[in-house]
Amino acid sequence: MIFNEKMETMPQEELRKLQLEGLKKTLKRIKESHSIFKEKYKDINPEDIKSLDDIKYIPILQKDELRKAYPFKHIIAEEKDWHRMHMSSGTTGDPIINVMTKNDLEQWGEIMARCYSAAGVTNKDRVQITPSFGLFNGGFGFHYGAERIGAFIIPIGAGRSRLQLKFMDDLKTTVLCAIASYPLRLMEVAKDIGFDFEKTDLKTAILGAETWSDELRDRIEEEMGVDTYDIIGMTETGGVGMGIDCEAKNGIHVWEDHYIVEIVNPDTMEVVEDGIEGEMLITTITREGLPLLRYRTRDITKIVSREKCDCGRTHLRVGRLKGRTDDMFKVKGVNFYPSQIESILMKYKNLTPYYNIVLEKIKGKGALTIVAERRNGFRHEELDKLSNELYDFLGFHCQIQIVPEGTIERPAGKAVRVIDKR
Ligand SMILES: [Zn+2]
Numbered sequence: 123m124i125f126n127e128k129m130e131t132m133p134q135e136e137l138r139k140l141q142l143e144g145l146k147k148t149l150k151r152i153k154e155s156h157s158i159f160k161e162k163y164k165d166i167n168p169e170d171i172k173s174l175d176d177i178k179y180i181p182i183l184q185k186d187e188l189r190k191a192y193p194f195k196h197i198i199a200e201e202k203d204w205h206r207m208h209m210s211s212g213t214t215g216d217p218i219i220n221v222m223t224k225n226d227l228e229q230w231g232e233i234m235a236r237c238y239s240a241a242g243v244t245n246k247d248r249v250q251i252t253p254s255f256g257l258f259n260g261g262f263g264f265h266y267g268a269e270r271i272g273a274f275i276i277p278i279g280a281g282r283s284r285l286q287l288k289f290m291d292d293l294k295t296t297v298l299c300a301i302a303s304y305p306l307r308l309m310e311v312a313k314d315i316g317f318d319f320e321k322t323d324l325k326t327a328i329l330g331a332e333t334w335s336d337e338l339r340d341r342i343e344e345e346m347g348v349d350t351y352d353i354i355g356m357t358e359t360g361g362v363g364m365g366i367d368c369e370a371k372n373g374i375h376v377w378e379d380h381y382i383v384e385i386v387n388p389d390t391m392e393v394v395e396d397g398i399e400g401e402m403l404i405t406t407i408t409r410e411g412l413p414l415l416r417y418r419t420r421d422i423t424k425i426v427s428r429e430k431c432d433c434g435r436t437h438l439r440v441g442r443l444k445g446r447t448d449d450m451f452k453v454k455g456v457n458f459y460p461s462q463i464e465s466i467l468m469k470y471k472n473l474t475p476y477y478n479i480v481l482e483k484i485k486g487k488g489a490l491t492i493v494a495e496r497r498n499g500f501r502h503e504e505l506d507k508l509s510n511e512l513y514d515f516l517g518f519h520c521q522i523q524i525v526p527e528g529t530i531e532r533p534a535g536k537a538v539r540v541i542d543k544r
Contacts, residue, residue, distance in 0.1 A: 125239035125271065126232070129379050130435045134428060137378045137436065142174050144407025145382065145415075149180070152413060155198040158191055159183075163415070177382065177405065182391055183417045185218070188358060192216035199223050199411045208259040210357040211536075220259075220357050221411040227266065229408050233355075233377050234267025234363040240375065240433070241328050241351040241366065243297050245272035248323075250295040252304055253331070254280040254535075259361035260331060264299040267363065273297070281534050283311040291322050298327040298348070302334040303537035305342045306475045310532070319346045328353050330362055332536055333443050335461045337468035341475060352442055358417060360409050365440070373426030373439025380408045383438060384416065385425055388447050396425040401447055402440065420446040422459070449540065451481060453488040454518045460539045463492060466511050472500035476530040480541045488544065491521035495530055 124130050132140075146168040152159050153167075166179055188196050193216075197204070203223045210218040222230070243249065249268045253260025261279055268275045276293055278286060286308060289295060298305070305327060312319065327346065330353035343350055354374055355364035365376035376383050382405040386393050394400040402421045406414045426439040445459030460479055467477050474495040482489045492512065505524060513519055531538070 123239045123242065123244060124434060125236045130236060130377075130437065131430075132379065132436055134436055138174055140379050141382050141407060142171070144379075145174070145177060145405060146171050148405070148407050148409075148413045149415065151410075152198055152415070157198045158195045159187075159198075162187075174382070177384070177416065178393065180415050182403065183415055185358075185418065185420070188218045188412075189216050193219050194221065197221045197411055198413055204411065207257075208262070208357050208361060209257040211258060218358055220360065222360070223410040226360060226409055226411050229380065230263060230361055230363060231266035231270045233360075233380060234263050235270035236267075236377060237328070237351075237353055237363050237366040238267050238271050238273070238297075240368040240435070241297075241326055242349075242369065243268075243271060243273060243326060243328075247273045247296045247326075248276060248294055249273045249297045249299060250276040250278060250286070250290060250293075252278060252280060252286060252298065252300040253362075259355075259357050260299075260301065263355070263362040264328070283307055284315065287312060287315070287317050290324060291317070294323045296323050296325050298324060300327065300329055301536055302329040302332040302338075302352075303475075305329065305346055306537075307532055309342070309345050310474075319348075324348055326351065328366070330354055333445050333449075333459070333461045335465040335468060336442070337465045338475060341468055341471075354421075354443065356419065358412065358414060359404050359406060359419075360412075364404070365437075367439075367442070368431060368433040368435060370432040372431070373441060375431065375435050375437045375439055378437045381406055383425070383440060385423065385440075388422075394424075396428065399424045399441075399444065420448055422447060422450075451479075451540075453481065453490045453516075453520075456516055456518065458516065462515065463512075464539070466508070466515060467492070467494055469511075470494075470500070470504060470508060472497045472504060473524075474527055474530075476532070477539065478530055478541050479539055480543065482543045489521070490516075491523060493523045493525060493530065495527050496524045497527055500524065 150168045204221050205224050206222050251264045255261035327348045328351045353366045355362040365374045367374045384403040385400040388401040402419045403416045422444045423440045428438045430436050476495050478493040480491040
């Protein structure tokens with residue numbers, strides 16, 4: 123089902139026109155505001171932008187610039203229009219605050235409703251929302267969208283895994299919304315208490331906020347008996363819901379009447395050709411509180427297609443996020459992302475979905491240890507096979523530590539995969 127037929131199936135030429143207008147309008151609004159970014163764009167004017175290609179003359183926006191503007195110096199909207207805020211979960215320094223106006227909350231509800239519809243969710247569904255309702259945007263985003271499509275909402279929030287399972291069963295949940303690694307915890311608790319997902323009405327899981335490999339996806343679908351959908355979006359862009367994959371499962375649609383996507387080479391910032399991997403830049407064209415021009419998301423992906431999708435939507439599709447430029451590692455001259463290691467590990471059904479990638483310096487040289495958890499039945503031959511497979515991928519031998527199930531910490535929020543001791 124398509125939530126907003128007119129916008130979601132709009133021909134690409136018309137979307138381009140909307141984007142050009144939206145881009146000029148956004149630049150104008152920033153330049154006319156009290157935000158510190160007035161200065162950043164002083165050399166470029168809306169009338170200089172004749173076509174979407176001219177976006178390249180607009181300077182790139184970095185995460186640090188937003189962080190330095192803490193708390194509100196980057197906000198464009200007038201204070202009287204401020205309605206609510208969410209905040210990025212920065213690990214260092216000040217967080218980034220996104221102040222949302224009433225229209226921003228409307229826009230959020232709209233794009234989230236589209237995401238639910240793309241995942242086949244209707245007003246007949248019962249939606250269990252497991253991300254937290256608070257400074258993190260997840261809970262509220264899922265809530266607004268579910269309200270818009272008229273589904274029954276179970277706003278349980280984060281944690282309390284046993285209660286989550288109890289509700290899933292007793293309240294007949296059909297749709298689970300979660301941070302991508304949370305189903306792993308639910309699967310584990312289910313096993314402990316003898317809970318059977320097959321006997322529930324659960325059919326769909328909408329997952330995001332973390333990079334999760336295709337192999338982990340297969341495992342969740344298999345063990346929970348659900349169809350999963352990969353949803354993207356971050357606090358800076360206005361929260362979860364910027365895009366989602368559809369039933370065609372051939373890339374993530376990004377709502378182009380609200381966002382302009384560019385994929386660039388992260389070293390040169392030059393736009394790369396479709397199909398080539400690079401860093402995703404996002405320009406928002408309808409956001410009011412914190413509009414972004416060419417924002418470096420740090421997410422690595424590629425344009426999969428600009429053609430009309432089998433689902434009927436015309437909005438472009440990007441690949442599932444492979445990782446972030448800041449979590450790419452270099453060990454012994456080899457660059458890799460944690461998700462690539464995950465892809466290899468998850469093929470082994472006798473390993474749990476929990477693992478750590480430990481980076482160390484031994485005698486001045488980089489060393490890599492992969493800690494994985496075995497289930498009963500993990501055989502020695504499998505370890506040899508895993509070791510060979512990792513060697514084929516990395517081109518060097520890493521340490522592999524197989525530990526008993528339950529050894530690796532299960533955090534309440536986002537999964538901690540990498541331990542960097544260098
Ligand atoms: Zn589609």
